[in-house]
Amino acid sequence: MTDRIYDVLIIGGGPGGYTAALYAARAGLSALVLEKLSAGGQMALTNQIDNYPGFEDGVDGFELGEKMQQQAQRFGAETEYAEVYEADLAATPKAVKTSEGEFFGRTVIIATGASPRELGLAEEQSLVGRGVAYCAACDGMFYKGKTVVVVGGGNSAAADAMLLSRVAEKVIVVHRRDTLRATKIYHQPLMNAENVEFCWNSTVEEILHDGKVTGVRVKDVKSGETKEIRCDGVFVSIGRKPATELFEGQLHLDGNGYIVADESTKTNIAGVFAVGDVRTKRLRQVVTAVSDGAVAAFMAEEYLA
Amino acid sequence: MAALNIDRIKFEQLINGDKPVLVDYWAPWCGYCRRIGPVFDRVAEQYSDVLEAVKINIDDEEALSDEQGIDIIPALILYKNGQAVASVVNPSSKAAIDSFIAENMP
Numbered sequence: 001m002t003d004r005i006y007d008v009l010i011i012g013g014g015p016g017g018y019t020a021a022l023y024a025a026r027a028g029l030s031a032l033v034l035e036k037l038s039a040g041g042q043m044a045l046t047n048q049i050d051n052y053p054g055f056e057d058g059v060d061g062f063e064l065g066e067k068m069q070q071q072a073q074r075f076g077a078e079t080e081y082a083e084v085y086e087a088d089l090a091a092t093p094k095a096v097k098t099s100e101g102e103f104f105g106r107t108v109i110i111a112t113g114a115s116p117r118e119l120g121l122a123e124e125q126s127l128v129g130r131g132v133a134y135c136a137a138c139d140g141m142f143y144k145g146k147t148v149v150v151v152g153g154g155n156s157a158a159a160d161a162m163l164l165s166r167v168a169e170k171v172i173v174v175h176r177r178d179t180l181r182a183t184k185i186y187h188q189p190l191m192n193a194e195n196v197e198f199c200w201n202s203t204v205e206e207i208l209h210d211g212k213v214t215g216v217r218v219k220d221v222k223s224g225e226t227k228e229i230r231c232d233g234v235f236v237s238i239g240r241k242p243a244t245e246l247f248e249g250q251l252h253l254d255g256n257g258y259i260v261a262d263e264s265t266k267t268n269i270a271g272v273f274a275v276g277d278v279r280t281k282r283l284r285q286v287v288t289a290v291s292d293g294a295v296a297a298f299m300a301e302e303y304l305a
Numbered sequence: 306m307a308a309l310n311i312d313r314i315k316f317e318q319l320i321n322g323d324k325p326v327l328v329d330y331w332a333p334w335c336g337y338c339r340r341i342g343p344v345f346d347r348v349a350e351q352y353s354d355v356l357e358a359v360k361i362n363i364d365d366e367e368a369l370s371d372e373q374g375i376d377i378i379p380a381l382i383l384y385k386n387g388q389a390v391a392s393v394v395n396p397s398s399k400a401a402i403d404s405f406i407a408e409n410m411p
Contacts, residue, residue, distance in 0.1 A: 036397070036398035036399065036400065037341065037344055037397065037398050037399065038339075038340045038341070038342065039343070040340070044336070044339065045336040045337070047336070062336070062339050062340070066343075081343075081344055081347060081399040082399070082400070083398040083399070083400035083401075099398070099399070099400035099403065128395075129377035129394050129395060130377070135336060135337070137336055138335060138336035138337050139335075141332075141334055141335075142376075
């Protein structure tokens, strides 16, 4: 077991996780990142990141993730491609069971991030890849010349609708309010796009399909009337949910499931820190995630001293 | 060793060989496909004794991908004795690929 004890065990290999690994390794601590798929997290699905300083022409999120990983590894941080099944955060040392066996940490930094929130409709999951999608940048190309519905009214819904309007024949934005919640910068281009329509005050009640999506049934939240919209794809863009199921009952979570932690990244368990999108915070961005990572490594170092 | 990208000729050669073949159908513009890349390389290395893990770029091999019924990527298809025997779409972790292989490679 001794070879599997680390000063800092980091769960999740996004920008927060690898920055924590970089700072921990440079402080002379042994650090292991447990990542289930590949470096970068949600960022890896973003083709172009324009608000991370230092890249005047933008930077590809997948490449940025790999660079952060290589940078941390250059100073001795390690990566294990492992899915975490169970964590005992109160134990000494803290124990994490994974698909690659059990690992131990004197401290644990949680950087599990968030993933797209689902509509929660029957058959939604079985239709993923058959017309239901959560990432326009990833799956938009399959809808060239087709009709798609975008559900949501926030920044990511607006960005998805814009992107899809350049590929699809027609985009219909279904939103439960009568105006977009997205930042103003998105409004005008979207309103001006000739092939974008809006279905206000409406929620999706049902996804219609014949094995593949054929349309949606929407309900007017004011009148209660329902109607069907024919479409080939449904892009769900209604926010994110934090990946914190593993820690329920151990860590304090807020009403939306985020780990309660302030700028210090400290959680309610000593030696356990939460960084990036998984933590309660006002602004969830790559820059704020890397900032958290640095702070958490510093706090871990202090805790171990 | 990284999993190799192959063309139709190599594909037909491989699937009619002795070893089972695991093909990762992907495209450069597909974000989820890129995320699987590093882990798929790891899988290719780890299982090199028992299977051939290779990649097919669906944009380069459009006709072949159509014949194989690919309309969702990333898709992994396992071939044995020239036949597709199992498939999985967009596995979410290396663990998911491991269990797919374990279930279909008794």
